[in-house]
Amino acid sequence: MGKRTRDILLLTCCLAAIGAAGYFIRGIMTDLSGAPVRQGEATAERTGKSTDGKVEIRLTQTLRVGEGPHAQVVPDGTVLQVEAKLLPAAEGALRCKLGVQAGKDTPRVTVNSCAPGTVSQRID
Numbered sequence: 001m002g003k004r005t006r007d008i009l010l011l012t013c014c015l016a017a018i019g020a021a022g023y024f025i026r027g028i029m030t031d032l033s034g035a036p037v038r039q040g041e042a043t044a045e046r047t048g049k050s051t052d053g054k055v056e057i058r059l060t061q062t063l064r065v066g067e068g069p070h071a072q073v074v075p076d077g078t079v080l081q082v083e084a085k086l087l088p089a090a091e092g093a094l095r096c097k098l099g100v101q102a103g104k105d106t107p108r109v110t111v112n113s114c115a116p117g118t119v120s121q122r123i124d
Contacts, residue, residue, distance in 0.1 A: 037101045037110075038065040038072060043117050044094045046087070047079065054081045057094065057111070065100050072100045072107040082111045093117030 001009075042063040049056040056079055063074040087094065096114040100107045 037099045039112075040065040040074075040098050040100060042074070042076075042096060042098060044080075044096050044114070046091075046094070050084065053084050055084050055087055056080070057082050057087075057096070057114070060093070063098060063100065072102055074098070074100060074107060074109055078109070080109060080111055082114065086111055087114050088116050090116045 040063045042059050043061045044057040044059050047056040047058050059074065059076050059078045059080070062076045065072050082096075093116070094114045095117040097112040099110040099112055101110075102108075
């Protein structure tokens with residue numbers, strides 16, 4: 001094997017190793033950052049339970065974020081623990097902004113904020 005052939009072969013192997021290492025590192029970084037957090041809104045109500053500055057709320061509306069088979073679904077009736085400072089002082093229905101991240105079995109849900117919900121009434 002000539003010097004030129006050996007140099008070309010060495011260069012090709014080095015480029016392949018660098019490419020494989022980059023692909024491997026990219027996979028590790030993607031796994032460490034986790035699944036993307038999707039945002040959505042749903043109506044909720046207070047359950048009346050509170051502990052250590054947290055208040056329990058129950059979703060009264062199913063939340064679906066994403067499309068197709070990759071959609072994350074948080075069913076109505078789901079109970080969430082929320083810091084009391086995120087809830088308005090007014091009683092009644094709530095409209096909450098939620099962050100939903102894919103988990104192994106169930107999605108992880110975080111409450112970003114809540115505001116008094118508006119109930120529309122139809123008058124005939």
